[in-house]
Amino acid sequence: MHPHASERMSKVVEHLAELTAYRDRDLMDTALVEGLRELINPLSVAMYRRIGESGDERWLTRAHLDAADKAATADALAAEFEDLPRLEKFPARVACMNTRSVTELAGSPCITLFPIASDCDMVGVLEIHSDQALDKTLRRMVSGVLRIYFNFQGLLDYSERDTLTGLLNRKTFDENFLKVTLPTSGGTDGRRHWRGDASFWIGVIDVDHFKSVNDRFGHLIGDEVLLLLARLMRASFRMQDHLYRFGGEEFVVLMHCDGADDAATAFERLRANTEHYLFPQVGHISVSVGFSEVKPGDAPAGAFARADRAVYHAKAHGRNRVVSYADLLAQGHALHAPEKVGAMELF
Numbered sequence: 001m002h003p004h005a006s007e008r009m010s011k012v013v014e015h016l017a018e019l020t021a022y023r024d025r026d027l028m029d030t031a032l033v034e035g036l037r038e039l040i041n042p043l044s045v046a047m048y049r050r051i052g053e054s055g056d057e058r059w060l061t062r063a064h065l066d067a068a069d070k071a072a073t074a075d076a077l078a079a080e081f082e083d084l085p086r087l088e089k090f091p092a093r094v095a096c097m098n099t100r101s102v103t104e105l106a107g108s109p110c111i112t113l114f115p116i117a118s119d120c121d122m123v124g125v126l127e128i129h130s131d132q133a134l135d136k137t138l139r140r141m142v143s144g145v146l147r148i149y150f151n152f153q154g155l156l157d158y159s160e161r162d163t164l165t166g167l168l169n170r171k172t173f174d175e176n177f178l179k180v181t182l183p184t185s186g187g188t189d190g191r192r193h194w195r196g197d198a199s200f201w202i203g204v205i206d207v208d209h210f211k212s213v214n215d216r217f218g219h220l221i222g223d224e225v226l227l228l229l230a231r232l233m234r235a236s237f238r239m240q241d242h243l244y245r246f247g248g249e250e251f252v253v254l255m256h257c258d259g260a261d262d263a264a265t266a267f268e269r270l271r272a273n274t275e276h277y278l279f280p281q282v283g284h285i286s287v288s289v290g291f292s293e294v295k296p297g298d299a300p301a302g303a304f305a306r307a308d309r310a311v312y313h314a315k316a317h318g319r320n321r322v323v324s325y326a327d328l329l330a331q332g333h334a335l336h337a338p339e340k341v342g343a344m345e346l347f
Contacts, residue, residue, distance in 0.1 A: 025156065029063040030072045032149055037065050040138060042130040043109050047116070049124040050087060050097070051239050058084035059093070060239075062124070081239055097122040102139055110134075114142055117150065162245040164223055165230035170246045173254075177300040180242060180254060200256055201263040203291035204307040205233075205270065207249035208319040213282055225279055229287070232277060236270040252304070260293065260324060267291055267322045275320060286320035293326065 033045045046064040050057055061075040075084065087094055096103040096113040100122060105111040110133050114126040126146060128134065134142070162169045168176065181200045207213075207229065214222040226249065233243050233251065241255040257263040267289045274287045290310025294303045310325040313333065317323075 025153070026062075026074070028149070028153070029074070032145070033063040033065045033072050036126075036128070036142065036145070037067070039141070040128065040130065040134070041067070042128045043067055044127075044129045046127050047124065048090075048093065048127060049116075050122070051084075052081065052087075057087040059087060059090060060084060079240065093125045093127070096125050102143065104133055106133070112139070114139075114146055116146060165227055165245050167230050167233070167243045167245045167251070170244065173244055173246075173252065173304075174300045176242060177254060177303070180256075181294050181298070199259060200254065200294035201260075201291055202294055202303045202307045203253040203255075203263070203267050203289055204304070204311040205251040205253065205267075206288050206311050206315060208286045208288055208315070210249035210285075213285065217281055221281055225282055225285065228277070228279055229274065232273050233270060236273050237266060241266075252307075254294075260326065263291055263293075264322060264324060271320065271322050288314035288319045289322040290314055291322070291324060 029047055033047060036042075036045045044064065044066045047062040049060045049062050051060050052058050058081060060079070061073075063072045063074050065072040092103060092105055092111070093113060096115050100115050100117070102115070103113040105113070109129040109131060112128045112130065112134050114128075115122055116124040116126060126142070128142070160168060160172045207225070210222065210225075213225055226245070229251070230243070230245065233253070237243060237253060237255065241253060244252040244254070246252055253267075255263070255266065257266065271287055271289055275284065277284070279285055288311050290307045290313065292303065292306035292310060306325045310323045310328060313328055314321045314323040
């Protein structure tokens with residue numbers, strides 16, 4: 001093997017080892033663009049994800065690195081969906097995903113686009129700007145690295161997501177809670193930093209009378225109800241909100257809002273969407289929601305417990321309602337921990 005080719009192959013193996021050492025998706029994306037910059041020496045390398053519903057899709061920058069940058073940047077975790085560029089603003093990226101093939105745009109700089117695929121869909125592109133076109137060896141190398149990257153992403157999905165609904169599972173909640181809610185010192189580029197006045201909210205969602213659904217229609221229909229509810233949650237909340245299934249009929253949302261009114265509006269939207277949705281065979285069901293602000297220094301269990309007490313109050317006082325923990329305290333209610341055996345309520 002030619003010495004130069006051997007050196008390059010060693011670098012590829014080294015960066016793949018580093019890439020698959022991470023269990024954090026942000027760090028993985030950063031490691032990917034940093035590794036490709038070192039291997040290719042481009043003017044810039046970036047990863048863009050397609051997000052949103054059909055007809056209103058946007059580009060989310062997952063990681064971007066110019067030749068002179070010391071660290072990769074990305075769109076802020078709290079970026080508003082409407083502020084992101086529309087899909088059609090970059091037709092070459094769209095064409096790359098539609099054709100599922102590497103696309104090269106001649107010019108100065110030369111732009112090479114690589115499609116990024118999940119198991120069932122095209123989810124974005126890797127975009128490389130360079131002084132000259134990438135040769136076949138480099139293009140093949142980048143395509144191979146991307147395949148390994150997404151194979152590893154698939155393994156993370158398997159370990160972090162609920163197998164029925166596809167939402168995040170309970171064991172990822174604690175680590176995500178600290179990552180999402182821990183404030184960081186502000187930067188000048190508006191990326192990867194929460195605003196100083198950011199507030200975070202946690203909501204616990206419980207399906208009303210779910211045991212009777214399983215008893216009357218069977219567990220397969222019950223599972224379908226949970227799957228459809230997860231879809232309603234995705235439609236009711238924003239792309240940056242964190243959605244979890246904790247087990248059984250209990251779901252959790254962790255999100256950033258400007259205040260209590262915005263949080264209440266979001267949870268009320270889910271409650272109303274659920275109430276009006278016609279579930280096959282079952283008909284109409286409802287959910288009870290309790291929510292609380294995440295306090296500075298909160299542990300995940302403490303924040304969850306407050307929202308859980310609020311949903312307990314909602315279920316004990318009529319169900320099919322959204323209840324704020326802070327409002328209950330202000331009204332002088334004595335809030336007790338829910339009585340549960342495992343994940344099943346006693347009432």
